[in-house]
Amino acid sequence: MNFKDLINGEIAYLDGAMGTMLMAMGFKDGCPELLNVQNPDIIRKIHEQYLDAGAQIIETNTFGGNRIKLREWGLENRLVELNTAGIMLARKTAQRYGALVAASVGPTGKLVQPVGDFSFDEAYETFYEQIKVLSEAGADIILIETMSVLNEARAAILAAKAATDKPVMCSMTFDQTGRTLSGTDVETAAIVLSSLGVDAVGINCSLGPREMIPLVQKMVKVSRVPVFVQPNAGLPTVEGNNVVYPVTPEEYSDSCKLFAQAGASIIGGCCGTTPMHIKKMVQSGLNKVTVEVNKKTTLASAVKSVQIDDKSPLLIIGERINPTGKKELARAIKDGDIFYVVQEGLDQVKAGADVLDINVGVPGIDEARTMVDVVSELQMMVRVPLCIDSSDPEAIEGALRCYQGKALVNSVNGKEDSMNTILPIVKKYGAAVIGLTMDERGIPEKADRRFDIAKRIVDRALSYGIPLEDIFIDCITLTASSNQESVMETIRAIELVKQNLGVKTILGISNVSFGLPERKKLNAAFLAMAIGAGLDAVIINPAIEEYKHIIKAAEVLSGRDEGAERYILAYSKKGKGDSEVITASGTLYESILDGHRAQAVEAVKIELEQREPLEIIDKIIVPALNEVGARYESGEYFLPQLIKSANAVQGAFEIIKERFPSAGKTKGKIVLATVKGDIHDIGKNIVKALLENYGYNVIDLGKDVPPEVILDTVVQNGAGLVGLSALMTTSLKAMEKTVKLIKENTQCKVMVGGAVVTEDYAKSIGADFYGKDAMEAVKIAEKVF
Numbered sequence: 001m002n003f004k005d006l007i008n009g010e011i012a013y014l015d016g017a018m019g020t021m022l023m024a025m026g027f028k029d030g031c032p033e034l035l036n037v038q039n040p041d042i043i044r045k046i047h048e049q050y051l052d053a054g055a056q057i058i059e060t061n062t063f064g065g066n067r068i069k070l071r072e073w074g075l076e077n078r079l080v081e082l083n084t085a086g087i088m089l090a091r092k093t094a095q096r097y098g099a100l101v102a103a104s105v106g107p108t109g110k111l112v113q114p115v116g117d118f119s120f121d122e123a124y125e126t127f128y129e130q131i132k133v134l135s136e137a138g139a140d141i142i143l144i145e146t147m148s149v150l151n152e153a154r155a156a157i158l159a160a161k162a163a164t165d166k167p168v169m170c171s172m173t174f175d176q177t178g179r180t181l182s183g184t185d186v187e188t189a190a191i192v193l194s195s196l197g198v199d200a201v202g203i204n205c206s207l208g209p210r211e212m213i214p215l216v217q218k219m220v221k222v223s224r225v226p227v228f229v230q231p232n233a234g235l236p237t238v239e240g241n242n243v244v245y246p247v248t249p250e251e252y253s254d255s256c257k258l259f260a261q262a263g264a265s266i267i268g269g270c271c272g273t274t275p276m277h278i279k280k281m282v283q284s285g286l287n288k289v290t291v292e293v294n295k296k297t298t299l300a301s302a303v304k305s306v307q308i309d310d311k312s313p314l315l316i317i318g319e320r321i322n323p324t325g326k327k328e329l330a331r332a333i334k335d336g337d338i339f340y341v342v343q344e345g346l347d348q349v350k351a352g353a354d355v356l357d358i359n360v361g362v363p364g365i366d367e368a369r370t371m372v373d374v375v376s377e378l379q380m381m382v383r384v385p386l387c388i389d390s391s392d393p394e395a396i397e398g399a400l401r402c403y404q405g406k407a408l409v410n411s412v413n414g415k416e417d418s419m420n421t422i423l424p425i426v427k428k429y430g431a432a433v434i435g436l437t438m439d440e441r442g443i444p445e446k447a448d449r450r451f452d453i454a455k456r457i458v459d460r461a462l463s464y465g466i467p468l469e470d471i472f473i474d475c476i477t478l479t480a481s482s483n484q485e486s487v488m489e490t491i492r493a494i495e496l497v498k499q500n501l502g503v504k505t506i507l508g509i510s511n512v513s514f515g516l517p518e519r520k521k522l523n524a525a526f527l528a529m530a531i532g533a534g535l536d537a538v539i540i541n542p543a544i545e546e547y548k549h550i551i552k553a554a555e556v557l558s559g560r561d562e563g564a565e566r567y568i569l570a571y572s573k574k575g576k577g578d579s580e581v582i583t584a585s586g587t588l589y590e591s592i593l594d595g596h597r598a599q600a601v602e603a604v605k606i607e608l609e610q611r612e613p614l615e616i617i618d619k620i621i622v623p624a625l626n627e628v629g630a631r632y633e634s635g636e637y638f639l640p641q642l643i644k645s646a647n648a649v650q651g652a653f654e655i656i657k658e659r660f661p662s663a664g665k666t667k668g669k670i671v672l673a674t675v676k677g678d679i680h681d682i683g684k685n686i687v688k689a690l691l692e693n694y695g696y697n698v699i700d701l702g703k704d705v706p707p708e709v710i711l712d713t714v715v716q717n718g719a720g721l722v723g724l725s726a727l728m729t730t731s732l733k734a735m736e737k738t739v740k741l742i743k744e745n746t747q748c749k750v751m752v753g754g755a756v757v758t759e760d761y762a763k764s765i766g767a768d769f770y771g772k773d774a775m776e777a778v779k780i781a782e783k784v785f
Contacts, residue, residue, distance in 0.1 A: 001056075001098060001100065002100075002140070002340055003100060003140060003141055003167040003199065004167070004199075005022070006056060006057075006100065006224050007199075007200065007265050007266060009262075009288075010286075010287075010288050011265065011266070011267060011286040011287070011288045012057065012228075012265060012266040012267075012391065013054055013055050013057070013182060013266075013267060013268060013278065013281065013282050014054045014055060014056075014057045014058075014059070014102070014228065014230060014266055014267065014268020014269070015047075015050035015051075015053075015057065015058045015059055015268055015269070015278060016050060016055075016268060016269030016270070016273030016274055016275065016277055016278050017269060017270055017271050017272060017274070018032070018046060018059065018061055018104075018272060019032065019271065019728070019729070019730070020245075020729075021046045021049070021274065021275075022035070022046070022269060023043055023243065023729070023730055025045075025046075026732055027042070028677065029677050030073070030731070031064070031070070031072075031073040031075055032061055032063070032064065032074070033061060033062060033063075033064055033070070033082045033083075033086065034073070034075065034136060035047065035061065036061055036062075036085035036086045036089060036350040037081060037085045038087055039083065040047055040085065042597060043061050043086075043089050044092075044093055044142050044535070044705040046061075047090055047093040048093055048485070049088065049096070049275040050275050050278055051093065051096075051097040051099055052096065052275065052279075053276070053279035054278060054279060054281075054282030054575055055099065055100075055278055055282075056100065056285070056419065057099060057100045057102050057266070057268070057432050058090055058093070058094055058099055058100075058102065059090075059103075059142065059143060060083075060086040060089070060090045060101060060102065060103050060104050060134070060139070061086045061090075061104070062082070062083050062086040062087070062103060062105070062130075062134060062190055063104040063105070063145070063146075064106055065079065065082055065083045065086065065104075065105075065106075065130055065134075066079075066105070066106040066108055066111070066126050066127065066129070066130045067126055067129060067130070067637045068078055068107070068109060068110060068111060068126055069106070069108065069679070070082070071375075072109075072679040072703075072704075072725075074390050075678075078568050079129065079133065080133050080544075082513075083103075083130060083133045083137065084102075084133060084268055085135055085679065086134075087101065087103060087137035087138050087139055088137065088138070088675040091138050091393065091503075096617065096696065097431075098486055100140040100141060101138070101139055101140045101141070102133035102139070102140065102141040102142070102143035102169065102401040103131070103135070103139035103141065103142050103143060103519050104143055104144065104145060105127065105130060105131060105134070105142060105143065105144045105156060105160075106145060106146055107127055107146060107148065107149075107152055107529035107682075108123060108127075108152065108212055109313050109679075109680055109681070109682055110122075110123070110682070111149065111150075111685065111686070112149050112151045112152040112155060113376075114151070114376055114379065114380050114402075114404070114430050114640060115149050115151070115182045115640050115643070116311045116685075117647075118766060120151060120154075120155055120401065120402060122159060123151075123155035123156070124159050125159075126159075127144075127156040127159035127160065128159035128162060128163050129156060129161050129343060130163070131156075131159055131163040131164060131773055132163040133168055135163055135164035139164075139166060139170070140166065140167075141166060141167045141169060141199075142160045142164060142167070142168045142169070142549060143168065143169045143170075143171075144156045144157060144160065144165055144168065144170040144171070145169075145170070145173045145202075145204050145205075145230070145732065146171065146172075146204055146205050147170065147171070147173065147179050147180075148172065148173050148181035148182065148682075149180065149181060149182045150172070150182060150184045150188075150189060150192060150302050150404050150405075151302070151404045153170055153172060153189075154192070154193075154196065154404065156197045156429075157170055157193065157198055158196065158429075161196070161197060161671065163427075164707060167199040167200075168197075168199055169198060169199060169200040169201070169202065169228060169266075169449055170198045170200045170201055170202070170204035171194050171201070171203055171204040171228065171230065172184070172189045172193075172202075172203065173203070173205040173206040174186060174189075174203060174205075174206060174207065175206060175207075175213055176207070176211065177549055177635065178215055178218070179303075179426075179635075179638070179683075180455050181639060181683075182302065182639045183302065183303045183638025184302055184639065185304075185305075185562050186203070186215045186218045186219050186585050187218055187219070187221075187222045187305050188301070188302070188303065188304060188305040188405070189201070189225075190218075190219045190222045190223040190227075190511065191298045191300045191305050191406055192300050192302075192405055192430070193402075194223050194224045194225045194430075195224070195401075195406050195430030195431075195470075196429070196430040197300070197427075197430060197465075198225060199225060199226070200225055200226045200228050200265070200266060201219065201223050201225055201226075201228075201244075202214055202219075202227055202228035202229055202230065202740065203216060203219060203227075203229050203230070203272060204229070204231070204270045205230070205231075205232060205270045205755075206228035206232065206233055207231060207232060208232055208233065208234035208235060208246075208247055209231040209233075209234075209247060209251075209252055209255030209256070209258075209259070210255055211231075212229060212231045212255075212259075212563075213255065213258050213259065214263060214638075215257055215261075215704070216229050216262045216263075216264055217262045218335075220262055220263035220264065220291055222293065222294050222296075222298070222305070222307070223293075223294060223468070224293055224294055226265035226266060227263060227264050227266075227291075228264060228266035228267065228268070229259050229264045229266075229267055229268075229271065230266065230267075230268045230269055230270040231252075231253060231255070231270060231480040232245065232247075232270050232271040232272050232273070233245035233246070233247040233269065233271070233273045233274075233277060234246040234247040234272065235274030235756070235758050236271070236272060236729050236732070236761075237545035237586065237758070237760070237761060237764075238625060238732050238733065238736065238761065238764070238765075240383035241733065243730070243732055245271070245272025245273075245632065246335070246350075247272070247275075248468070248785065249276045249277045249279070249280040250280060252269070252273065252277045252278040252280065252281060253277075253283070253284045253767070254284075254368065255279045256281045256284065256286060256339045257284060257286060257626040260286040260287055260289065261289060262290060263289055263291040265280065265288065265291075267286065271729065271756075273731075275657070279656075286665070287328040287484065288314075292306075292332070293316075294310060295469055296309045296312075296333075296469065297309070297432065297469045297470065297472075297504050297536075298406060298432075298469075298470075299355060299385040299404040299405070299406055299407070299408055299432060300385055300406040301379060301382070301383050301384060301385050301386070301404065302370070302379065302404035302405050302640075303383050303638055304383040304384065304385070305385075305405075305406075306354055306355070306384075306385055307399060308504060308536060308537070309610070310534075310536075310560070310726050311559075311560060311619065312560070313354075313551075313555060313561070313566060314531060314536065314537065314538060314539075314551050314554075314555060314560065315355060315506075315536060315537035315538070315558065316343070316352060316353050316354045316355070316536065316540065316542050316603070317354065317355040317357050317387055317408075317506075317528065317537060317538065317539045318348030318349070318351075318353030318355070318356045318357060318537060318540075318541070318542050318553070319354065319357055319508065319510075319538070319539045319540055319541055319783055320345075320347075320348050320541055321341060321345055321348075321356060321357060321358050321359060321360075321374075322357065322359040322361075322389065323359065323360065323361065323362050324359075324361075328340070328409045329341065329344065330362050330554075332368060332730055333360050333362045333364055333365065333374075334364065336370075336373075337594060338373055338374060338377050339377075339598065339599060340361070341374050341378070342374075342377055342378050343379050344380055345358075345381070345382055346381060347540075347543070349382050349383075349384055350542070351393055351541075351542040351543035352542040352543075352548065353384060353542040354382055355385050355386065355387050355408060355537075355538055356382065356384060356385075356386050356389065356390055357375055357386075357387040357389045358371065358375060358386055358389055358399070359389035359390065359410075359669055360374055360390075360395075361390065361391075367390065367392050367394075367395045368392060368394040368395040368400075369397045369398075370395075370561060371388070371390060371392075371395040371396075371399045372395075372398045372399060372402050373397045373417075375402055376402050377390070378621050379404055379405070380402060380595070380640050380644055381595070381698075385405055385406065385407060385408065386399075386403060386405070386407050386408075387407065387408040387409075387410050387434075387750040388403075388408070388409050388410065388431075389405050389410040389411075390410075390571075390721075392423050393422060393425060396409055396422065396425055397425050397428075397429075400425065400428075400429035401424075401429065402429055403429075405518060406430055406431060406432065407429075407431045407432070408431065408432045408433070408434065408472070409422065409425075409426050409431050409432070409433045410434045410435050411433065411434035411435065411474065411619075412426070412433055412434070412435050412436070412461075413435065413436040413437075413438050413439060413453075413457070414436070414437065414438060414439030414440075414453035414456050414457055414752070415437075415438075415439050415440050416440075416652055417436075418560060419457065419460045420646060423460060423461055423464045423466065423633065424464060425770055426464075426470075427464045427466050428459075428666075431470070432458040432470040432471070432472065433461065433466065433470065433471060433472065434472045434473075434474050434506055435454060435457035435458065435471060435472065435473050436473065436476060437450035437453045437454050437473065437474065437475050437476055437493065438453065438476065439453050439456075443476055443478070445485075445486060445489060446489055446495055447475075447484075447489045447490070447492035447493035448496070448527065450476065450489070450496075451474050451493055451496040451497060451500070454473045454493075454496075454497050454501060454503075455500075455501060457471075457473070457667070458473070458501050458503055461651075465482075468501075468502050468503055469504075470505075471503040471504065472504045472505065472506040472536070472537060472676070473497045473503055473504070473505050473506070473616035474505075474506050474507060474508070475490050475493035475494050475497065475505065475507065476507075477490055477491065477507055477508060477509055477511045477512050477526070478511065478512070478518065479489065479511055479512065479513075479514045479515060479538055480512050480513065480522065480526075481513075481514060481515035481516050482515070483702055487512060487526065490507070490530075491533045492532060492534040493530055494507075494534055494535060495531060495533045495534060497534075498533070498534035499534075504536040504537060504626075505534060505535050505536050505537070506535070506536065506537040506538065506539065507530055507535060507537075507538055507539070507597075508539040508540070509523050509526055509527050509530070509538060509539075509540060509619075510523055510539070510540070510541075512526045513526075518609070520544060520546050520547075521546070523540075523546075523547070524546045524547060524549075524550040525550075525583070527547060527550050527551070527554070528550050528553070529555045531551070531555065531558050531560070532554065533558070538551075546549050552566065552567050552570050552571075553567065554743060555567070560724055566782065569691055573659050574759045575753060580669075588600060588603035588604050588606075588607050588616070588620050588624070588652065589620050589624045591603050591648055591767040592621065592625065592628065592645050592648045592652070593624060593625035593627060593628060593645065594630075594642055594645075594648070595643075595644025595645045595647070595648050595765070596644075596648055597644075597647050597648045597651040598647070598651070598725065599648075600648040600651050600652045601651045601652060601653075601654075601655055604616065604651075604652040604656065605655060606656050608655070608656070608779075610657060612754070613656050613659075613660045616656065617656070619652075621649055621652060624645075624649075625645070625646075625649060626696065628641075628642065628645040629775050629779075630750040630777065632775050633775065639774075642688070642774070642775065643689060643690070644692070646690050646694070647691060647693060648691050649694070650692070650693040653693075653695065657733070666698075667695045667696050667781070667785050668696055668697065668720050668721065668785035669696075669697045669699065669717050669718060669719040669720060669783065670696050670697070670698050670699070670719060670720070670721045670723060670781060671698075671699045671701065671702070671713050671714050671717065671719045671721075671723070671725045672684055672687065672688055672699070672700050672722070672723040672725070673700075673701040673702065673709075673710050673722070673723075673724060673725070673738075674702065674704065674705060674724075674725045674726065674731075675704075675705065675707075675710075675724050675726050675731050675734040675738055676704060676705060676706050676731065676734040676737075676738070677704060677728070677729055677730055677731040677734050678703060678704060678725070678726050678728050678730075678734070678754075679703050679704050680703065680725075680727035680728065680732035680754075681702065681703040681725065683725055683727070683754060683755070683774075684700075684703070684723070684725040685700075686774045687723060687725075687753075687771070687774045687777045688700050689774075690774045690775070690777065690778055691777060691778060691781060694778050694781070695779055696785075697740060699713060699717055699719065701713060707734065707737050707741045708741070709743075710724070710738055710741075710742065711738075711741050711742055711745060711746070711772045714742060714746055714748050715745070715746060720746065720748060720749065720750055720784055720785060721750075721751065721780070721781060721784045721785070722742060722748055722749070722750050723750075723751050723753070723765050723777060724738055724739065724750065724751070724752045724753075724767075725752075725753055725754045725759045725770065726752070726754040726755075726756055726757055727754050727755045727756060728756065729756050732756060732757075732761070735752060735757070735765065736765040737766070739752065739765050739766050739767050740765070740766065743766055749768045749784050750766075750767045750768050750769070751767065751771045751777065752767040752769075752770060752771065753770065753771035753772065753773075753777070757770070757773075758770070769783075
């Protein structure tokens with residue numbers, strides 16, 4: 001049996017938790033992967049129990065087997081040994097049952113750029129090293145799991161695709177809001193990960209089965225590949241000396257029936273699940289349902305996806321980030337003034353752009369480097385997807401590599417060299433692509449010839465494995481003033497493409513009016529004609545009102561706006577829609593909202609010439625931070641925006657402290673630590689960054705910290721608040737012991753948080769506060785000091 005045969009049959013069954021079983025067998029501390037060589041019988045026995053329960057795929061004990069994680073235990077030099085042993089143990093056991101072995105690959109524990117400072121390439125190399133070993137040792141499947149940052153999942157998938165030809169599965173973990181730590185929603189995750197060529201995409205950990213059902217339903221609707229699910233057995237509690245998960249095997253089995261009904265193809269378990277949970281699930285005889293594969297064209301940023309079909313609104317791609325004919329923009333690009341470029345993008349999104357076209361082609365610059373810089377900054381500032389516009393393959397690949405979402409590439413053409421160079425890059429990074437109907441002989445005058453080139457591009461893209469729905473064809477707009485007949489040839493070419501190729505069509509329209517007066521009127525008329533012919537996307541300046549009116553009207557007349565619903569909504573009342581842009585201008589307040597550190601630094605210098613430092617802090621910085629917090633709580637901002645705004649405040653504070661040291665006094669001392677037995681600190685590090693940027697003096701003790709060390713630090717520094725973090729259920733008892741020790745010996749307030757910590761648990765162990773996230777930690781600090 002191979003993976004393809006398994007998932008094409010009935011529901012496939014994964015195993016359950018490894019850590020839960022190790023705890024039950026008395027393993028509390030230390031590196032789990034070390035057991036692969038020190039006590040292999042324990043691991044073998046767990047595999048056997050799951051196989052006896054009916055699991056068809058078992059996961060190896062290699063979740064933390066990457067170099068970064070093993071370094072926490074001083075075991076990085078044993079990476080090959082520990083990962084190979086994990087595979088061999090699982091293989092020998094699985095072979096007796098005819099089961100498959102999935103090599104478990106967990107996150108690095110670092111925040112990958114642009115959310116954190118761990119580079120994409122470092123993450124890629126880390127995963128490549130581990131996955132290469134796992135594949136060569138005999139894994140049947142590479143299972144990348146429990147990812148909370150989209151770019152880390154992308155790095156792992158790209159590394160896996162480069163390291164092996166084995167099937168790749170990838171799951172992310174979501175909170176109660178349906179988003180990851182960095183703000184990615186379920187649909188966007190499914191779109192981006194499946195576009196990268198994984199064989200299955202899924203959801204695991206964090207939530208119990210009931211809470212996960214609506215997320216699975218959403219993922220199934222948009223995924224192009226099978227969906228798998230591995231929920232926890234609920235959120236844990238501590239009873240006596242035991243960690244207890246509330247969902248029974250019978251309850252778990254009932255929920256799994258709903259997963260199957262929702263369209264999941266592979267079902268297993270995560271934290272708290274046992275062989276009995278898996279056995280009950282298998283015995284329930286889950287029935288697989290037929291799922292309609294998503295055939296819509298999709299693009300995505302890290303936090304928002306766009307789906308396009310023949311009934312969706314015309315896709316508006318903002319054209320303004322293109323230095324051609326724009327002296328100030330060209331100057332900004334040449335001078336490295338990234339914020340000027342970003343501001344242009346922000347303005348276009350505010351005007352209604354669904355996607356931003358990014359072209360930085362200025363003579364005399366390093367286009368590849370500049371493109372990466374612009375894309376890196378812009379993707380943190382806007383929610384809409386990006387279109388990478390360049391003829392330089394290095395610039396295209398650099399941008400796609402750093403971009404967290406699913407981008408559109410502008411463009412490939414019918415020249416052999418272009419297709420052979422650009423299409424493999426598009427396929428590698430799971431992007432969509434625009435095909436220009438031109439080749440070695442230039443732009444054909446007649447529609448039939450343009451269609452021939454379009455077909456050649458489509459056929460070649462399909463041969464590289466690029467799906468039909470990821471292809472846009474640009475039939476090219478020529479100038480009416482020099483060749484009026486060419487206008488109708490373009491319209492006819494659009495019709496031919498739409499009728500015969502099954503791809504999306506796209507045009508830039510402004511060239512049609514070149515050299516003629518009242519250009520906007522001509523452009524608008526041509527746009528209406530193109531929409532009538534079947535145009536799906538247009539590259540325009542979205543701020544031009546004439547275009548907006550024409551688009552709304554033409555969508556009604558062409559049938560894209562069924563029942564004229566969008567038209568009626570637009571013109572029956574004027575309402576303010578949801579903003580997709582983070583407002584930016586030169587003031588300190590708005591620089592903080594925007595998250596632009598350099599501008600905040602300049603703005604605070606100006607403010608210091610007019611106001612006292614405390615007035616700036618009380619009347620500008622604090623209100624701005626409060627607004628940032630409110631937007632985060634409402635879901636308008638996500639972790640990247642939160643961090644950028646906090647960094648902008650930090651920059652402003654540094655200037656204030658420089659000039660007025662007395663105004664830069666910290667608000668209070670806070671001790672942070674991940675408790676004894678837990679080596680995870682990604683959440684704690686986010687809390688630390690935010691608290692520091694809010695003006696608190698944070699003493700970070702790191703991870704795996706004994707209760708006595710935490711107490712001594714609190715006493716020695718006179719800290720008023722201590723924050724304790726735990727991600728592993730095995731460390732909950734250590735958290736309880738630490739809280740008790742602090743409360744018995746000091747007046748210090750204690751807040752606790754982490755993936756396995758709940759508000760009820762926080763109260764039960766005597767903690768003063770439950771910090772559900774970084775922003776809540778700030779609110780708690782404000783209460784204490």
